[in-house]
Amino acid sequence: xxxxxxxxxxxxxxxxxxxxxxxxxxxxxxxxxxxxxxxxxxxxxxxxxxxxxxxxxxxxxxxxxxxxxxxxxxxxxxxxxxxxxxxxxxxxxxxxxxxxxxxxxxxxxxxxxxxxxxxxxxxxxxxxxxxxxxxxxxxxxxxxxxxxxxxxxxxxxxxxxxxxxxxxxxxxxxxxxxxxxxxxxxxxxxxxxxxxxxxxxxxxxxxxxxxxxxxxxxxxxxxxxxxxxxxxxxxxxxxxxxxxxxxxxxxxxxxxxxxxxxxxxxxxxxxxxxxxxxxxxxxxxxxxxxxxxxxxxxxxxxxxxxxxxxxxxxxxxxxxxxxxxxxxxxxxxxxxxxxxxxxxxxxxxxxxxxxxxxxxxxxxxxxxxxxxxxxxxxxxxxxxxxxxxxxxxxxxxxxxxxxxxxxxxxxxxxxxxxxx
Amino acid sequence: xxxxxxxxxxxxxxxxxxxxxxxxxxxxxxxxxxxxxxxxxxxxxxxxxxxxxxxxxxxxxxxxxxxxxxxxxxxxxxxxxxxxxxxxxxxxxxxxxxxxxxxxxxxxxxxxxxxxxxxxxxxxxxxxxxxxxxxxxxxxxxxxxxxxxxxxxxxxxxxxxxxxxxxxxxxxxxxxxxxxxxxxxxxxxxxxxxxxxxxxxxxxxxxxxxxxxxxxxxxxxxxxxxxxxxxxxxxxxxxxxxxxxxxxxxxxxxxxxxxxxxxxxxxxxxxxxxxxxxxxxxxxxxxxxxxxxxxxxxxxxxxxxxxxxxxxxxxxxxxxxxxxxxxxxxxxxxxxxxxxxxxxxxxxxxxxxxxxxxxxxxxxxxxxxxxxxxxxxxxxxxxxxxxxxxxxxxxxxxxxxxxxxxxxxxxxxxxxxxxx
Numbered sequence: 001x002x003x004x005x006x007x008x009x010x011x012x013x014x015x016x017x018x019x020x021x022x023x024x025x026x027x028x029x030x031x032x033x034x035x036x037x038x039x040x041x042x043x044x045x046x047x048x049x050x051x052x053x054x055x056x057x058x059x060x061x062x063x064x065x066x067x068x069x070x071x072x073x074x075x076x077x078x079x080x081x082x083x084x085x086x087x088x089x090x091x092x093x094x095x096x097x098x099x100x101x102x103x104x105x106x107x108x109x110x111x112x113x114x115x116x117x118x119x120x121x122x123x124x125x126x127x128x129x130x131x132x133x134x135x136x137x138x139x140x141x142x143x144x145x146x147x148x149x150x151x152x153x154x155x156x157x158x159x160x161x162x163x164x165x166x167x168x169x170x171x172x173x174x175x176x177x178x179x180x181x182x183x184x185x186x187x188x189x190x191x192x193x194x195x196x197x198x199x200x201x202x203x204x205x206x207x208x209x210x211x212x213x214x215x216x217x218x219x220x221x222x223x224x225x226x227x228x229x230x231x232x233x234x235x236x237x238x239x240x241x242x243x244x245x246x247x248x249x250x251x252x253x254x255x256x257x258x259x260x261x262x263x264x265x266x267x268x269x270x271x272x273x274x275x276x277x278x279x280x281x282x283x284x285x286x287x288x289x290x291x292x293x294x295x296x297x298x299x300x301x302x303x304x305x306x307x308x309x310x311x312x313x314x315x316x317x318x319x320x321x322x323x324x325x326x327x328x329x330x331x332x333x334x335x336x337x338x339x340x341x342x343x344x345x346x347x348x349x350x351x352x353x354x355x356x357x358x359x360x361x362x363x364x365x366x367x368x369x370x371x372x373x374x375x376x377x378x379x380x381x382x383x384x385x386x387x388x389x390x391x392x393x394x395x396x397x398x399x400x401x402x403x404x405x406x407x408x409x410x411x412x413x414x415x416x417x418x419x420x
Numbered sequence: 421x422x423x424x425x426x427x428x429x430x431x432x433x434x435x436x437x438x439x440x441x442x443x444x445x446x447x448x449x450x451x452x453x454x455x456x457x458x459x460x461x462x463x464x465x466x467x468x469x470x471x472x473x474x475x476x477x478x479x480x481x482x483x484x485x486x487x488x489x490x491x492x493x494x495x496x497x498x499x500x501x502x503x504x505x506x507x508x509x510x511x512x513x514x515x516x517x518x519x520x521x522x523x524x525x526x527x528x529x530x531x532x533x534x535x536x537x538x539x540x541x542x543x544x545x546x547x548x549x550x551x552x553x554x555x556x557x558x559x560x561x562x563x564x565x566x567x568x569x570x571x572x573x574x575x576x577x578x579x580x581x582x583x584x585x586x587x588x589x590x591x592x593x594x595x596x597x598x599x600x601x602x603x604x605x606x607x608x609x610x611x612x613x614x615x616x617x618x619x620x621x622x623x624x625x626x627x628x629x630x631x632x633x634x635x636x637x638x639x640x641x642x643x644x645x646x647x648x649x650x651x652x653x654x655x656x657x658x659x660x661x662x663x664x665x666x667x668x669x670x671x672x673x674x675x676x677x678x679x680x681x682x683x684x685x686x687x688x689x690x691x692x693x694x695x696x697x698x699x700x701x702x703x704x705x706x707x708x709x710x711x712x713x714x715x716x717x718x719x720x721x722x723x724x725x726x727x728x729x730x731x732x733x734x735x736x737x738x739x740x741x742x743x744x745x746x747x748x749x750x751x752x753x754x755x756x757x758x759x760x761x762x763x764x765x766x767x768x769x770x771x772x773x774x775x776x777x778x779x780x781x782x783x784x785x786x787x788x789x790x791x792x793x794x795x796x797x798x799x800x801x802x803x804x805x806x807x808x809x810x811x812x813x814x815x816x817x818x819x820x821x822x823x824x825x826x827x828x829x830x831x832x833x834x835x836x837x838x839x840x
Binding site: 035036039040050051053054055056089090092093108109111150151157158165166167168169170171172173174175176178193194195199200202204205206208209210211212214215216217218219220221222223224225227228313314315319337338339340341342343344386387389390415416417418419 | 455471476510589591593598629647759763807838
């Protein structure tokens with residue numbers, strides 16, 4: 001099945017990613033944002049630590065800073081008695097010094113007073129007025145976090161391409177970074193199809209559908225997928241099935257945005273204006289049809305170093321096209337890597353038949369019964385059937401070298417939602 | 421270790437979640453939002469399908485709508501010849517009718533014309549002018565998607581508490597929903613600690629840290645964790661270590677928000693004003709200290725049916741406290757369930773020692789070598805050490821009934837980032 005009606009030849013996902021990936025010469029937009037706005041963005045610069053963290057030795061427990069050699073030989077029956085000179089809290093630096101036979105009480109995180117080289121935990125000392133009885137010896141640097149132990153000055157703490165997580169933002173704050181350069185990948189979204197109608201313009205949805213109109217729902221899934229992955233969707237509206245109209249909007253989109261996604265108009269059996277329009281733009285690369293199911297109508301071009309993803313108008317096919325083709329290439333543009341996906345193994349409840357040489361994405365329902373995990377295939381055909389994604393909670397990917405899996409096979413599934 | 425210095429007794433995570441969970445009587449705020457703004461929100465209503473999807477039988481392939489009985493007996497050597505009356509595209513409803521000996525060409529998704537009950541794929545027919553030669557018989561309903569096959573009228577398609585994914589939004593659009601009721605959980609964030617300074621007010625970060633000040637980085641991790649989970653952070657600023665000041669800001673926060681998170685001030689060894697302040701508010705429930713590590717200073721109260729999470733001021737301890745305590749209870753308030761986490765199994769490179777009866781969260785680095793996955797523990801102590809979260813890519817949870825794991829043990833780890 002390397003050739004189907006209407007397509008000259010389909011290209012494998014692997015080849016598309018490799019060939020197109022090498023031609024993505026466009027550098028995506030960058031902006032400097034306050035770290036409070038940087039969550040989920042991709043770093044466009046390496047972050048180098050401007051100083052040590054902690055900036056000084058500090059205690060990792062609540063207790064007493066001491067000179068370790070003063071405690072040698074201490075035991076419950078023969079405690080070492082030290083005089084407590086004061087109390088240092090986190091953020092305080094009282095200039096106290098610990099001399100022989102002395103101790104300073106301090107809270108976790110407090111800087112070590114001069115002279116002290118270790119900390120006795122509360123539990124290992126008995127307080128008697130202004131004195132403590134140390135019940136066991138502590139070695140040098142016990143319970144002490146060393147200067148630079150957390151972060152060393154000059155160290156690369158976050159690399160370009162990292163997608164910023166909550167704790168990354170906290171590290172940036174701790175290092176005094178108020179703003180960072182992040183990628184600002186603006187993706188134009190174009191819906192094509194004379195049958196499409198915007199949700200906003202529908203008064204009576206049932207009536208609209210019965211009269212043959214299709215509510216443009218793909219716009220919402222694609223906007224959501226882009227946002228969930230840290231890219232900025234810019235929806236440019238519905239373009240009718242007209243070569244010139246589609247061509248013009250794609251040309252404009254390529255001028256102003258870092259990438260273009262079209263939805264609809266890329267199937268066989270209806271005029272294939274989008275691929276024709278992109279072809280006329282003299283693309284660096286064009287894959288017309290991809291060896292995936294659903295989504296063999298998904299196509300991809302690189303024009304002037306920018307990707308143009310021509311996704312199927314069928315809801316599931318376009319989502320699969322985004323995940324398999326658009327997301328990896330958008331990530332490549334920002335130096336990002338795919339985040340790990342939740343996987344689960346389970347027993348297949350029915351045989352799944354898929355074509356050889358095609359990567360198949362089978363929607364499944366994963367459930368637990370009597371302590372065993374089962375995987376029930378929901379639908380092999382019907383890429384237009386969106387509800388299987390709502391009813392199901394997983395995707396089984398059947399690789400190109402298999403013609404499916406047998407009932408009873410243990411398969412690994414990407415979990416989209418928790419198992420009930 | 422069910423009691424430590426300064427805490428009367430620590431409570432297990434399980435008990436805290438159960439006891440506090442049962443007392444969360446406050447109903448969180450709800451708002452009606454346009455579906456374009458609903459991504460990542462929790463549904464506050466069940467969604468019932470107002471009509472069938474598809475609203476009529478439609479083709480799932482590109483081909484010719486026919487009367488199946490006309491094709492019986494067809495073969496390559498003895499094809500059935502049918503007259504093609506026209507072409508129906510998706511979204512068109514031309515009112516064509518298929519009579520005996522007739523066919524209508526149509527594209528995938530197009531409504532079935534009257535009279536036709538099945539579709540012959542292009543590949544199974546030969547076009548000759550206005551006629552086709554059908555090369556094999558098709559059974560009734562072959563290649564046809566039935567009315568209501570995707571969604572049945574009256575069916576509950578999405579349940580209250582579901583966190584809306586991109587494809588959920590698309591289903592809502594397809595069903596004509598322009599807006600939906602979602603939870604709008606507003607969480608007050610309060611930082612406490614006289615040593616804290618806001619990043620905005622720091623001119624020279626190195627100097628500030630060396631003088632003993634602590635940049636308030638927890639604010640950013642907590643805001644990010646709340647946003648990542650679909651809740652709204654409202655940061656109320658830093659409150660100094662002062663009983664009355666803390667008490668007043670918590671009272672105000674409880675009046676205006678659905679939940680309160682405080683950070684800092686909940687450790688032993690520094691004045692414990694937050695817990696004292698909350699105690700004075702006559703809470704329905706109070707757990708002072710939790711059997712987790714890091715984060716045993718994390719505490720939780722329920723006041724007037726609303727949760728007050730008193731998280732440690734130490735960065736990692738507060739993040740772990742959020743994940744283990746705050747997130748599950750906030751999810752419970754909206755009827756949501758924990759999303760599946762990416763897990764990976766690997767061989768532990770060093771023994772991990774953890775206390776019995778405590779749930780320990782060990783930051784780890786997961787890596788691959790010679791095809792094998794290894795798990796390297798990064799730090800057991802030092803909840804203040806944030807960089808381990810940046811350097812590591814996983815969390816190993818050691819349950820209460822274990823005192824750690826041995827070198828060479830195969831352990832399962834939550835992956836925070838992909839394996840290099």
